Amino acid sequence: MGDAHHLNAAGAALPSARTLAAVTEQLQLEARIGGYEAAHAVRPRLDGLYALAGNVLGAAADEIALTESATVAWQRAVDALRLGRGDRVLVSRSGYVSCALHLLTLERERGVVVELLPCGEDGALDLDALAASLEAGPAALLVVTHVPTSSGLIEPVAAAGELARLHGVPYLVDATQSAGQLPLDAAAIGADLLVATGRKFLRGPRGTGVLVVRRGLLERLAPTAPDVRGAEWTGERDWTLVDAARRFETWEGSHALRLGLGVALAELDGLGVASVSEHLGAASDRLRGELSALPGVRIADPAGAAGSAIVTFTVDGMPARDVAAQLAVRAVHVVSVPASHGRWDLEPRALPAVVRASIHVYSDDGDLNALRDGVAALARLSVAPRAELAGAASGNGASANGSAAGAGAGAAGA
Ligand SMILES: Cc1ncc(COP(=O)(O)O)c(C=O)c1O
Numbered sequence: 495m496g497d498a499h500h501l502n503a504a505g506a507a508l509p510s511a512r513t514l515a516a517v518t519e520q521l522q523l524e525a526r527i528g529g530y531e532a533a534h535a536v537r538p539r540l541d542g543l544y545a546l547a548g549n550v551l552g553a554a555a556d557e558i559a560l561t562e563s564a565t566v567a568w569q570r571a572v573d574a575l576r577l578g579r580g581d582r583v584l585v586s587r588s589g590y591v592s593c594a595l596h597l598l599t600l601e602r603e604r605g606v607v608v609e610l611l612p613c614g615e616d617g618a619l620d621l622d623a624l625a626a627s628l629e630a631g632p633a634a635l636l637v638v639t640h641v642p643t644s645s646g647l648i649e650p651v652a653a654a655g656e657l658a659r660l661h662g663v664p665y666l667v668d669a670t671q672s673a674g675q676l677p678l679d680a681a682a683i684g685a686d687l688l689v690a691t692g693r694k695f696l697r698g699p700r701g702t703g704v705l706v707v708r709r710g711l712l713e714r715l716a717p718t719a720p721d722v723r724g725a726e727w728t729g730e731r732d733w734t735l736v737d738a739a740r741r742f743e744t745w746e747g748s749h750a751l752r753l754g755l756g757v758a759l760a761e762l763d764g765l766g767v768a769s770v771s772e773h774l775g776a777a778s779d780r781l782r783g784e785l786s787a788l789p790g791v792r793i794a795d796p797a798g799a800a801g802s803a804i805v806t807f808t809v810d811g812m813p814a815r816d817v818a819a820q821l822a823v824r825a826v827h828v829v830s831v832p833a834s835h836g837r838w839d840l841e842p843r844a845l846p847a848v849v850r851a852s853i854h855v856y857s858d859d860g861d862l863n864a865l866r867d868g869v870a871a872l873a874r875l876s877v878a879p880r881a882e883l884a885g886a887a888s889g890n891g892a893s894a895n896g897s898a899a900g901a902g903a904g905a906a907g908a
Contacts, residue, residue: 498825499861504852506693516757520750546759552679556738559705564670564691567705570742574715579605581634586619587838588642617796628661640672644836646795646804655684675803686711698755707739774803790873794848806848812876814847824868829907
């Protein structure tokens, strides 16, 4: 589809034409009548976003806050917990770099205790170890990443949520890489807090994110920096907070991007996340099978718990970054994910980086075959002398984006 084989939905998926139109039409309206006036004109659609997001994520409309990214959602939620000295935070190894660095900053500066939970033999969070950690003493927070940035692993978020509920521990789920590709129901999995981003499997525009704050926790959580959007300044030194997750929003934001997100959410809801998930699961399984059959190619997804629309692999003798760059020359767009983006996951597995391919409903057989054939060619070349490799790459350089640099090739993927 499009100019190249886009296999980077886990970076930023391709939005639909209707999503794109919603964004550009709002920008045009703003340019014609003014930003405030344009917002007024589409107020019902903006207000309707909360119910749409709630539908897809398993939350009520008033449990939704719109943010600019998953990281912003995460920061507002975690800061609102006001974790302090001795507070134990139990966290799965699948955590994303920015989330990990936030927790480690709290550890370094405030004496919060970050406890990494081990993985079981299947590569997913070890639920027995989690139960033991919860029984060992009170914890202030449990954090599980549904699907990591660094593999196709699916964490057992519902079982972890059940344990958190048993022990009365607030539970934060990072659904950034799962929302839109896997069935997700914040209420059913017992997530008190959940973060997601718009641009990945939800197929919304960049610069959009969602925070879910479940009712039970909302009353206990105040933003560290209330904004006029979520608070009313009632007296010289007094204010009240909006009685909804919206207390975590800021007044300024891109209405155009949010309207685009609304269209993407409605389209996803129309397709049904369950059928999208079934389709993507089958296609990614096929891809895993075909890549693993290639000599010199190793699937890097945990064998027991992989199943999402993300497929990671390595090619013997060729750094992941070079694999991504060489594939881009062939108009196949994937990314390399370095250990520094998912150190808690990749470092114990002695993987300096992995190549990540990720698919969505627009990915067709041509895309998957192009990836497989490209990887097969590289795996053959990786044992050949370097000069041959360079020659082969330039010989194929007349593809969609013309050059590796033009395609943003080899770029590390978030
Ligand atoms: C698992 C995970 N969590 C959080 C994030 C951060 O999302 P955002 O870039 O929207 O802040 C990413 C980004 O790739 C991610 O993979």
